[in-house]
Amino acid sequence: MNDWVLPQIDLDRCDRCGLCVHHCPTQAVEMGGRGPFIARSLDCTYCTDCEAMCPQVAIICPFEIVWVEREVSR
Amino acid sequence: MISKADSLHAISVFAQLPSATLEDIARVAVPRAYETGQTIIFEGDPCTAAYFVARGHARVARVSAGGREQVLARLGPGQSFNTVPLFQEDGVNRATVRAVDEVRLYAIAKKDLIALLRTNPKLGLALLRDFADRLDHLTDLVEDLSLRTVRGRLARFLLEQAETGAVSPRLTQAEIAARLGTVREMIGRTLGDLADDNLIRMDRDRIVLLDRQGLEHEVHG
Ligand code: SF4
Ligand code: SF4
Numbered sequence A: 001m002n003d004w005v006l007p008q009i010d011l012d013r014c015d016r017c018g019l020c021v022h023h024c025p026t027q028a029v030e031m032g033g034r035g036p037f038i039a040r041s042l043d044c045t046y047c048t049d050c051e052a053m054c055p056q057v058a059i060i061c062p063f064e065i066v067w068v069e070r071e072v073s074r
Numbered sequence B: 001m002i003s004k005a006d007s008l009h010a011i012s013v014f015a016q017l018p019s020a021t022l023e024d025i026a027r028v029a030v031p032r033a034y035e036t037g038q039t040i041i042f043e044g045d046p047c048t049a050a051y052f053v054a055r056g057h058a059r060v061a062r063v064s065a066g067g068r069e070q071v072l073a074r075l076g077p078g079q080s081f082n083t084v085p086l087f088q089e090d091g092v093n094r095a096t097v098r099a100v101d102e103v104r105l106y107a108i109a110k111k112d113l114i115a116l117l118r119t120n121p122k123l124g125l126a127l128l129r130d131f132a133d134r135l136d137h138l139t140d141l142v143e144d145l146s147l148r149t150v151r152g153r154l155a156r157f158l159l160e161q162a163e164t165g166a167v168s169p170r171l172t173q174a175e176i177a178a179r180l181g182t183v184r185e186m187i188g189r190t191l192g193d194l195a196d197d198n199l200i201r202m203d204r205d206r207i208v209l210l211d212r213q214g215l216e217h218e219v220h221g
Helices: A019-023 A049-053 A068-073 B004-009 B019-028 B110-119 B121-163 B173-180 B184-196 B212-220
Strands: A029-031 A036-038 A063-067 B030-034 B039-041 B049-055 B058-063 B069-075 B096-099 B103-109 B200-203 B206-209
Touching: A019 A029, A019 A049, A049 B173, A049 B184, A063 A068, A063 B121, B004 B019, B004 B103, B019 B103, B019 B110, B019 B121, B049 B110, B103 B110, B110 B121, B121 B173, B121 B184, B121 B206, B121 B212, B173 B184, B184 B200
Parallel strands: A063 B206
Antiparallel strands: A029 A036, B030 B103, B039 B096, B049 B103, B058 B069, B058 B096, B200 B206
16 A cells, blocks of 8 residues: 655745645645644545645645556556 | 618627716727738737727737737627737837638727827726736636646656655755746646646655656647
8 A cells, every 4th residue: 555645834934824724625734833834634534725825835736647547567 | 771880889888888888988999891811900900099890800920039929819899909008108019910701890089089088087997807807817828837837847857856866855846946047836737737637646755656647648738
C-alpha cells in the first residue's frame, strides 16, 4: 500500500493567514500554535484546494507521474 | 413588392426594431448586387460601410502570415459584416468578403450609421446585443483553443515525465503550469478532463497514465 500522503506544509514560509484552514472543503486543516497542520488526515482528499489558496506557496500537494503498469508492480 | 424596410426587418440585427426605426435605416441603406465570385470588400482597405445580407451567401477570408487564404466564416441571409471596424477610429476591413452565389445586400455608410445611432438608441442597443453575442462566441472560442493546446502540451509533458528513469518526479500543479506556460487552474481542469476521458487516473498523490495511444493522440491531435 502506498502511504496516505498529505499536503506538505513549510512553516518557515507560512505567515499564518489561515486561508488553507478556511478553504479546506473537508475541514482537515487546523491552525495550531506554530501554524496550520493537517488535524484530520483521513479527511484530507488531496483535492489541492489548500495549495491553490496559499499565497506563500507554504502548503503544497505534489504529484508523482507514473505509468499504470509500473504502479501495479510496486 | 416588398419595401426596403420589410427586407431590412429580415436582417437579424434589425429584427426587433420598431418600423419607424426601420424606415430611418431604409433611407440610408443602399441596395447592392454582386455576381458569383465578385469581391465585396478587401481586407486592409479603410472601412467605409457596414453590410447586411438580404440574399445569397458570402465567404469571409483572411490571408494568413504565410500567405495562405483562411476561410473564417460563411455568411447567409440576415447576417451582417464589417460592423466592428466601423466603430474604430481609422478602422480597416478585417477580412476579404466574396460572393459565393448571387448576393443582394444593403450597405450603410459609416457616417450614416453613426448619424442614425445618435438619434436611435434602439438601434444602438440592437447593435450592442449583436456585439455581445459575438464577444461571447469569441470568448468561448479562445477558451476552447487554449484548452485544446494545453491538453496537448500536458499530455506530452506527462508522457515525458513518466519516462524519466526510476525516480518519478514529484510536481505540484503550479510547477506543471509554470513548465507549460499556463496557469494552475488550467492544469487542474485539464487533468480532470483527461481523467474523465480515461486517459489518466488521479490517484490521490499520483497521476497514473492509463492509455499511451490515447495520450499520444492528444499530443498530435
Ligand atoms: S488537500 Fe484538500 S482536503 Fe487536503 S488539506 Fe488541502 S484542502 Fe483540505
Ligand atoms: S494559506 Fe499558506 S500562508 Fe496561509 S496559513 Fe495556510 S499555509 Fe500558511
